[in-house]
Amino acid sequence: MSTMTGNLRRMVLLGVVGALVAAGAVKLARADVASDKPGAILIYPKIIVDSNGVLGPPTDTELQLTNTSNSVVAAQCFLVDSTSHCSNTKTCTNAATTTCSSNSDCPADGSCVATACTLEAIANGAGPGEGGCLTGGICVGPCSPKVAEVDFRMTLTKRQPISWKASEGLLNFPCTSQNPGGCPSGQSNTGSDGSPSAIRGVQEDPFIGELKCIEVSPGDFTPTSGQDPANGFAGDLKGEATIVSAAGTRVDARKYNAVGLQSTGANNGDDTLLVGGPTPEYNGCPKVLIVDNMFDNATVETHGGNSVGSVTTNLTFVPCSEDLATQSATGATLQFLVFNEFEQRFSTSIGFACFKEVQLSDIDSRPGLFGNNVSIFNYAVQGTLAGQTRIRPVPGANTDNRVVAVSEEFWSCSTGPDGTCSAATNVNLVPGTGNGDVITIAPE
Amino acid sequence: MRMLRPIRILWTLGLAAVGLLPLVGVASASVDDVSIERSGSIIVFPKVIWDGTRDTIIRITNTSNSMLHAHCFYVNAAPLNPLFPPGPTNPPQWNETDFDVWLTRQQPTHWVASLGRFPNAISEMTAGDNAGFSPGLIPPVQEGFIGELKCIQVDASDMPLRGNALKGEATLRSLSGDVSEYNAVAFQGNTDMTASDPRSSGPTDLVLDLTPSTDSISGDDTGQYSACPDTLLFDHLTQDASDPVIGQLGADCSSICIAGTREGPCESDSDCGPGGVCGGCPISTELTLVPCSENFENQLPGSVTIQFVVRNEFEQKLSTSTTVSCFLNLPLDAIGAPGNNPFTFAVQGTLSAYTRITPAPDNGGVIGVAEEFRSATFEGTRGPSAAAAYALHTEGNRFDAATTVLNGNNVPAAGVTDHIIVPQP
Numbered sequence: 077m078s079t080m081t082g083n084l085r086r087m088v089l090l091g092v093v094g095a096l097v098a099a100g101a102v103k104l105a106r107a108d109v110a111s112d113k114p115g116a117i118l119i120y121p122k123i124i125v126d127s128n129g130v131l132g133p134p135t136d137t138e139l140q141l142t143n144t145s146n147s148v149v150a151a152q153c154f155l156v157d158s159t160s161h162c163s164n165t166k167t168c169t170n171a172a173t174t175t176c177s178s179n180s181d182c183p184a185d186g187s188c189v190a191t192a193c194t195l196e197a198i199a200n201g202a203g204p205g206e207g208g209c210l211t212g213g214i215c216v217g218p219c220s221p222k223v224a225e226v227d228f229r230m231t232l233t234k235r236q237p238i239s240w241k242a243s244e245g246l247l248n249f250p251c252t253s254q255n256p257g258g259c260p261s262g263q264s265n266t267g268s269d270g271s272p273s274a275i276r277g278v279q280e281d282p283f284i285g286e287l288k289c290i291e292v293s294p295g296d297f298t299p300t301s302g303q304d305p306a307n308g309f310a311g312d313l314k315g316e317a318t319i320v321s322a323a324g325t326r327v328d329a330r331k332y333n334a335v336g337l338q339s340t341g342a343n344n345g346d347d348t349l350l351v352g353g354p355t356p357e358y359n360g361c362p363k364v365l366i367v368d369n370m371f372d373n374a375t376v377e378t379h380g381g382n383s384v385g386s387v388t389t390n391l392t393f394v395p396c397s398e399d400l401a402t403q404s405a406t407g408a409t410l411q412f413l414v415f416n417e418f419e420q421r422f423s424t425s426i427g428f429a430c431f432k433e434v435q436l437s438d439i440d441s442r443p444g445l446f447g448n449n450v451s452i453f454n455y456a457v458q459g460t461l462a463g464q465t466r467i468r469p470v471p472g473a474n475t476d477n478r479v480v481a482v483s484e485e486f487w488s489c490s491t492g493p494d495g496t497c498s499a500a501t502n503v504n505l506v507p508g509t510g511n512g513d514v515i516t517i518a519p520e
Numbered sequence: 521m522r523m524l525r526p527i528r529i530l531w532t533l534g535l536a537a538v539g540l541l542p543l544v545g546v547a548s549a550s551v552d553d554v555s556i557e558r559s560g561s562i563i564v565f566p567k568v569i570w571d572g573t574r575d576t577i578i579r580i581t582n583t584s585n586s587m588l589h590a591h592c593f594y595v596n597a598a599p600l601n602p603l604f605p606p607g608p609t610n611p612p613q614w615n616e617t618d619f620d621v622w623l624t625r626q627q628p629t630h631w632v633a634s635l636g637r638f639p640n641a642i643s644e645m646t647a648g649d650n651a652g653f654s655p656g657l658i659p660p661v662q663e664g665f666i667g668e669l670k671c672i673q674v675d676a677s678d679m680p681l682r683g684n685a686l687k688g689e690a691t692l693r694s695l696s697g698d699v700s701e702y703n704a705v706a707f708q709g710n711t712d713m714t715a716s717d718p719r720s721s722g723p724t725d726l727v728l729d730l731t732p733s734t735d736s737i738s739g740d741d742t743g744q745y746s747a748c749p750d751t752l753l754f755d756h757l758t759q760d761a762s763d764p765v766i767g768q769l770g771a772d773c774s775s776i777c778i779a780g781t782r783e784g785p786c787e788s789d790s791d792c793g794p795g796g797v798c799g800g801c802p803i804s805t806e807l808t809l810v811p812c813s814e815n816f817e818n819q820l821p822g823s824v825t826i827q828f829v830v831r832n833e834f835e836q837k838l839s840t841s842t843t844v845s846c847f848l849n850l851p852l853d854a855i856g857a858p859g860n861n862p863f864t865f866a867v868q869g870t871l872s873a874y875t876r877i878t879p880a881p882d883n884g885g886v887i888g889v890a891e892e893f894r895s896a897t898f899e900g901t902r903g904p905s906a907a908a909a910y911a912l913h914t915e916g917n918r919f920d921a922a923t924t925v926l927n928g929n930n931v932p933a934a935g936v937t938d939h940i941i942v943p944q945p
Contacts, residue, residue, distance in 0.1 A: 112556045112911050114753070127769065134769040140755050142874045144915070146930075233835050237755055239872035241764060250833040250870065259835045306751075306916050306930075308550075314913050316755055318892070320763070320906075322771035325896045328698075331908035366559075368579045368628055368689050377649050378575040378693050380634045380663070385697055415626045417652020460652040462630040464581045489697030491904040499701035499908070504557045504583075504687055 108338065108359050109480070111502040114144045115336020116302050116311030117349070117358055117515070120287040121482045122332075122392040122433065123155075124319055125243045125278045130172045130192055131207045133321040133328070133493035137242040141289065141334075143232035145304035145312035150231045150267065150294040154400050154517070155278060157224040158285040158431030160217030161190035162209035169281070173205030192282040196435070199444025218285075219405040219430030227400070227518070230273035231294055233263040245277035268295050286394045286431060289313060290349065290517065291339075299349055299357070299517075301339035310338035319500065323493040330500035335480045337361070347519050351396055352476065353512020361396035361478035363508025365467040370485065371416070372437040372448060374455040374462075385487045389453075391467075391503075392433040396478045396513040405430040408477040409470040412439060414452055417460035422452040425470075436465075467503075476510040552708055552730045554746045554887060556911045559583040559687045560706025561680075562726070562745055562940070565669040566889045567702070567808040567849065567909075568594070568633055569692060570661050576633040577691040580655075580671065582623035584685035590621040590671045591678060591942065593816055594659075597667035597847030612667075612846040614821040618943070620678070621655045621671065629655040636660035667847055668810045670940075672726070673709070678945035680726055682709025682744065692891075692909065700907035702889045707746040712736040717744050719937050724945075728812055728885075728938040729919045743919075748812035748885025748938045750916030751930075752877040756805045756890060758832070759853040761865035763801040763894050772898035773800035779853075779866075785900040795859075797866055800897045804905075805863075807855065809848045809877075809888035812918075812938040821846035825880040828855070830862040833870035838862035844886055877912075878930070884938040885918040 197207025352360020441447030489497030734743030780796025811822025840856030
């Protein structure tokens, strides 16, 4: 079948689909947020770049994105920088522990920038260049004062996969006119308006943040539903992120699927994307998230009793609602319900803006190691190894303030770069109706 | 001009209607699909290992506010002769062991494949590995086990119950401490079913035929459990491609022979002998697939012939096929006929690839999981591997309207019904 232009094909098919739905001949079933099906919005909740090992071991993130359909598609992506910075400390980009006040204080080619920090590192006594700040400094962020995002767009040919490192991006796509390899039938990654596809690297190093990719029309780059009838036009994008750490001979890797928001088939192409709610353009974010976790500092016997490992768990949350046009931070309050293997129930809550990465035991205690042993997420309190945690975002007045998340476990490990080895998984999702969430993007 | 407009509209609608007719009944993404992130009535852990080096920690949770019973089946698919690699002359043994699990409302539980879990009133009430309400006696697996675990929600009389209250995760842990984790694949049950399923031979015949055309919302309410996916969508890095991240982060990535007849350090492919590949920090991906259809009553494993269509970043397309007899767990370069393997970097030439996995006509479906392995290379050898498991994406369902691959293109095919036959209680 020859490839029709996206606009014409979509108009024809949507018109008939609508007629057939009305006639009851085709039953479009409701789809949900999923990380195992293609979608029209992809969310990668956690991207880390830390080439010099400031906040942990040297780390980069390898991102994969695929057009699963048999049509040319396009995507507009938003890279949101959620790195926190010290209020009173600057360090050199090429000498992480060297404090400075201007570029001239840094070794050649270095820049003097606000120091990246984390509350946990400060609580644990780390200094500048190791996640901490100079005395008296505050770790500010994320997304303070505004959401720091950059966006880029790409055109993908039929069923094309691409991959790139978050640190570098991808400036030359495989199927460009300059590439001698070319692609079948002369297909190109150059946009219909002649613009080249390009993915930029992250804004800073260290970087921690998220990536959102929205399927747009390859004709005019406005948000659109999917093009593949095989999945009910729910969306054509799928993706994965692999967070890789390495030092010397030690390597660690963890991988998760990007979360896909499926299109409902109705999309007016404007810059306000309605996620769930009474008139959704995309299916709503989950009402409840469920995490099966090992309680922090649980020690697990394996290998017939010949090996023991201890484990901690981090959760990373990003809000479904996001105002990328005015770059205003949105957030949520999360209610946690925790069950142990005795069915005993505990609860707690936290609030956050823009982005939240937190170890379980820090949810109801101070950041850092202090107080972890009295946290309801800690084995020392629970007494059993495994738990179930149900996470419910508290709805706001106008939006549901829902979130998506990814879970990471860190196990004691002799072959990990920092003595730990990690694994990532997507969390379970429970759908539910509500007012919906809104993603606002800047006009093209 | 005024007369032409309605004609043009009708022409457009007519053309599109003709084009769309074959798609009527095609499964779209729906809540009836198998899922890795929703609770279900059947959960499948496609990759469970206890081989002395890697062990598996299983976690299962009852997500409902009612007591839950589940009947679980370990399927040992280790080759008949453990001294030789799996193959047509050394097939999987398909030994099945089953046991019951009881969970109270919202209760999570866990066990380790090598150790199982034994009821013990004292240790259950003492903080430690065994603490918690006992889920029942869970047998350990024998060393050398590689296979799957399937848990089916049942009622108190051990009859299948479509309650959608099971979720699970598996953590694969190496002796070195490296871990990788994946979510169990959950099959949704039709909780509101009132009609009988004409495709079922009895209450122990669990039919995987729940789709939008057979559910209680938009269909005829005869479907029982999620139909198997029609196509698995598999993103992976090409086999033996050099890891672009590890070396940049400062790890050792000296060149070694990754493939060929020789081992050790090298400077070019020719140093590695015939078929040699010389590179640093190679990436390897292992694919694990299990058939959806299984007959535990008569001890008959499922067998599915599957076709792979692999596309690289230049959209160039290659294909191969293989048969999943009971269980498949292979590195990508061991899938299909040897020579010019379509999964390898040497053949594809790009780092990433996209593979569509589709069963052959009249074959049931498969589900699975992938696992990626990365390592540093130094002193002519590979360092310890870092593993990362991830779920495969799904498209369509095998029951409503299957597809098959002809000349590298998807074409419609007749639907296929998968069955899981469980033993009589």
